[in-house]
Amino acid sequence: MINITLKQLRYFEALARHGHFGRAAEACAISQPALSMQIKEMEELLGAPLLERGARQVRLTQFGEVAVERAREILRAADELGDLARASRDRLVGRLRIGVIPTVAPYLLPRVVGNLTASYPELDIHVRETVTPKLIQELGDGQLDTAIVALPVSETSLDETPLFDERFVLVRSAREANAPMPNADSLREMRLLLLEEGHCFRDQALSFCNLPSGPPREVLDASSLSTLVQMVSAGMGVTLIPEMAVPVETRSASVAISRFEAPEPRRTVGMVWRKSSPLAGQLAEIAEIVRQAANNLADQSLGLLPTTR
Amino acid sequence: MINITLKQLRYFEALARHGHFGRAAEACAISQPALSMQIKEMEELLGAPLLERGARQVRLTQFGEVAVERAREILRAADELGDLARASRDRLVGRLRIGVIPTVAPYLLPRVVGNLTASYPELDIHVRETVTPKLIQELGDGQLDTAIVALPVSETSLDETPLFDERFVLVRSAREANAPMPNADSLREMRLLLLEEGHCFRDQALSFCNLPSGPPREVLDASSLSTLVQMVSAGMGVTLIPEMAVPVETRSASVAISRFEAPEPRRTVGMVWRKSSPLAGQLAEIAEIVRQAANNLADQSLGLLPTTR
């Protein structure tokens, strides 16, 4: 390991360019002795003379010629490091790893990814879809930059910002479309189909029915909302789905969607990231874009919802 | 121009490798605050965070990942500069530009180049053959590393070392082989063929005859010893050549070679280089190799010379 400094390389480069200690020193905005000393130091560190000091002129040695080329490469690389830094701080570029829970991903992401790509053309978006605990862990491990989950998360190391609120709606088979709307308590008596363990949406639904979350219930738990709706369509029971899923999930199923009476079940979906993330600033911007995409989606979904009293 | 230091790059690289300030500092043989401060300084200079300081671990930012790669490249290039220096100081490598006067080059060089290449396999020898004033000028300009010329040169900026002494011998047509040997004065009366202006050998020959050097004489001046000998062989006159040229030049010409009586004309051929040349040490070694090559050559030449009384 050689202990030359970049400063010395700069001085040396200037000296090679000017072939004159005084002028090189002037170009470096230092005094001539300072330059002399640094060059001398550099030669001592390298153990080989960089230049031949003639009486009237300074000439590079053969090694000096090689060295100045190498020095220029090094200096260029160092300057490029500065450029890289500027590029990375001015705008959001490169990879953005975003995690999304499964009860949000299929409905929100198609919009969001399009909008983000429009706003940040140089952004390379990676999506990870899994349940909240895994997302939070991966966020903590630095495998994700941000995650979209149901709030609150209440991790002290994370910042969270709400994106949108959404209602839960009841999904019944089409045949039951005109049956009276069950309330939270009567739901408990019905065959309520739910997602498998780990999904926050399962816990949210159970909580609405004042049921303890935990071990499996009567029927096999589903791994996606699509499956749930298909099961309902087959007459196996009823379920809850988030409002945002309605347009997509009812397209290919003969089910009836009904809203609850107040107090309607609902959840807040938000975005979280490490407080320490250097992307924090840009992530707030991104949250705003996601928020707008969600609002557009909600405006469209609302029209589809029959209001059941 | 960004003012980061190589030291900072080293610290940063260690930090990236260890992912831990304390251990990285230890690896750098400095205290942890010193490392912290340098990393902080580096981030300020770059204007972008290199790492995310979590409570329990340190993680590179995306930019940090890019930066550490670049940093490694820079550090490697700097270390290679050290290697280059070592290579250039330990032994003579690379280009050696050597100038030789035309009355020496064809006879001495074949041997010398072979010996030099044997001693310094990595040496790349460039030969320039021209007259002394040009050689001296090019030496001064740094276009040559050394020159082999007739001594003395007496340039204060140059060091000179003798290589060998050589006699001048008379070349006559074969028909005149048994004619009495002319002395310096009688030579003046004969048709003495000489090299063109600029060749030191011309001046040396003229000086031996006590003639003024200068403007052309009776016949057209030759540009090489070969031409001179061929002209002599054709009966156009007599000439002097250096002893070393005898074996080569008499091979294809029917001429008689005769030595003068004392005081024999002679010259000293030597090697010169800039006093300031960093190769000075190695050039002295090279001079020794040339000296040996010249001695071998002289031993062989001597046998060929008839001693005329």
Add this chain to the structure above:
DNA sequence: TGATTTGATAAGAAAAAATTATGATCAACA
């Protein structure tokens, strides 16, 4: 030869980098 140019050297001042000591934060744990 004397004046001028040019790089090296010396001594002191200024700046940078290191050290030790201490603080703040946070996770782990009782």
Add this chain to the structure above:
DNA sequence: TGTTGATCATAATTTTTTCTTATCAAATCA
């Protein structure tokens, strides 16, 4: 829920490095 231990940041001080001014020595130029 306070305590502990680990970890990085900050502060004050010392040490080291770098720079400046002044001056020298060598060599060219007139």
